[in-house]
């Protein structure tokens with residue numbers, strides 16, 4: 001299980017809730033079950049990509065989508081890792097049956 005660390009909101013924007021950095025989940029507030037599941041999906045994605053490649057892929061994909069949409073939030077929601085996490089965060093059994101490398105499923 002990753003370590004969850006509560007941090008001050010002032011370090012990030014007011015809309016920021018949590019970020020997963022490998023085996024560490026930084027959060028500004030208590031996560032409900034679905035929010036935690038969202039972050040644990042990111043943990044699974046990062047593990048299977050051996051961490052660093054995940055962040056490189058994530059950043060490049062966000063940049064490409066930002067150029068396409070000219071909207072940071074729309075780019076964020078369309079990153080394949082976020083699409084998988086948002087699509088399945090309410091399914092608390094998802095990680096038990098999740099298939100590897102199927103981010104946009």
Ligand SMILES: [Zn+2]
Pocket residue numbers: 038042081082085
């Ligand atoms: Zn996310």
